[in-house]
Amino acid sequence: MLTAILQMYSIRMESITEGYALRMSSPRPTFRRRRLARELRRRRELAEVSPETVHDELGFSRAKLSRIESAEVGVSVSDSKNLARLYGASPEEIEQFGEAARAARQRGWWHEYSGALGVGQADYLEVEDEASAVDQFAIDVIPGLLQVEGYARALISAAPDIEPARVDALVGLRMKRQRRLRDGDLRLWVIMDEAALRRPVGTADVRRAQLEHLMAEAESNPAVTLQVIPFDVGSHGSMGVPFHVIHFDGYPPVAYADTIVGGLFFEDETSVDEHRSTFNKLRAAAADHRPSLAILRKYLQELN
Numbered sequence: 635m636l637t638a639i640l641q642m643y644s645i646r647m648e649s650i651t652e653g654y655a656l657r658m659s660s661p662r663p664t665f666r667r668r669r670l671a672r673e674l675r676r677r678r679e680l681a682e683v684s685p686e687t688v689h690d691e692l693g694f695s696r697a698k699l700s701r702i703e704s705a706e707v708g709v710s711v712s713d714s715k716n717l718a719r720l721y722g723a724s725p726e727e728i729e730q731f732g733e734a735a736r737a738a739r740q741r742g743w744w745h746e747y748s749g750a751l752g753v754g755q756a757d758y759l760e761v762e763d764e765a766s767a768v769d770q771f772a773i774d775v776i777p778g779l780l781q782v783e784g785y786a787r788a789l790i791s792a793a794p795d796i797e798p799a800r801v802d803a804l805v806g807l808r809m810k811r812q813r814r815l816r817d818g819d820l821r822l823w824v825i826m827d828e829a830a831l832r833r834p835v836g837t838a839d840v841r842r843a844q845l846e847h848l849m850a851e852a853e854s855n856p857a858v859t860l861q862v863i864p865f866d867v868g869s870h871g872s873m874g875v876p877f878h879v880i881h882f883d884g885y886p887p888v889a890y891a892d893t894i895v896g897g898l899f900f901e902d903e904t905s906v907d908e909h910r911s912t913f914n915k916l917r918a919a920a921a922d923h924r925p926s927l928a929i930l931r932k933y934l935q936e937l938n
Contacts, residue, residue: 754896788836
């Protein structure tokens with residue numbers, strides 16, 4: 635299982651460097667645009683509507699349809715609705731396609747932080763903002779959605795040559811991301827290796843505050859499920875490979891992994907299923923709720 639995931643990462647890493655310069659001069663299509671493009675193509679193929687028929691009915695050239703379906707260009711609200719109508723969508727679905735096209739053209743709340751973001755971070759923020767649930771496996775760091783400000787500041791400040799103003803911006807952004815979790819709009823299931831708890835980040839007071847926050851979230855926030863994989867479990871199927879599986883209402887999930895040069899999204903069904911299967915096996919290997927809290931409590935007592 636681990637070998638298969640690593641192989642997928644290796645294949646995609648080969649294309650990251652090749653595409654980096656292109657992305658700098660030609661921004662990558664946003665997730666919303668890519669998702670809408672895939673859905674429009676899927677609905678056309680399901681309805682068995684040829685590009686020639688699209689041309690005859692709507693006047694779209696084959697090139698224009700291809701650019702829309704590859705997310706090379708955006709699609710207007712009216713074009714999105716007309717395409718959906720041609721593909722046999724219901725009136726309610728037609729309106730949803732229109733809303734999806736409108737959303738794909740809007741800037742997200744994180745745009746104010748764009749000057750501080752690294753390669754691919756805006757992509758992830760867009761995906762997370764659309765998500766209904768996130769399943770995350772973390773190895774040596776507390777997930778950003780569960781970090782307290784002091785921990786986030788110490789972690790971000792450890793990056794080489796990072797300017798204080800950028801640290802402030804990224805910390806503020808990280809804290810703002812947590813609003814959906816507090817409001818119950820996002821469900822988070824975290825499986826965390828014990829190494830993430832063991833590694834000291836920040837002062838003793840910061841570590842204490844971080845552990846207390848984890849316990850509070852795990853005990854009282856119904857949107858949060860937290861499990862710890864104890865050291866004594868030994869080897870398991872995702873050692874060295876942290877990842878996310880991100881779920882949406884009405885759309886297929888995607889998988890995500892961080893790398894040194896930016897994040898990788900896995901949107902094909904086979905890759906996503908591989909990550910989901912691995913997460914389920916990690917869930918079975920990890921300690922349940924009460925034993926996980928006991929591990930958190932043990933580290934907290936060591937600081938007191």
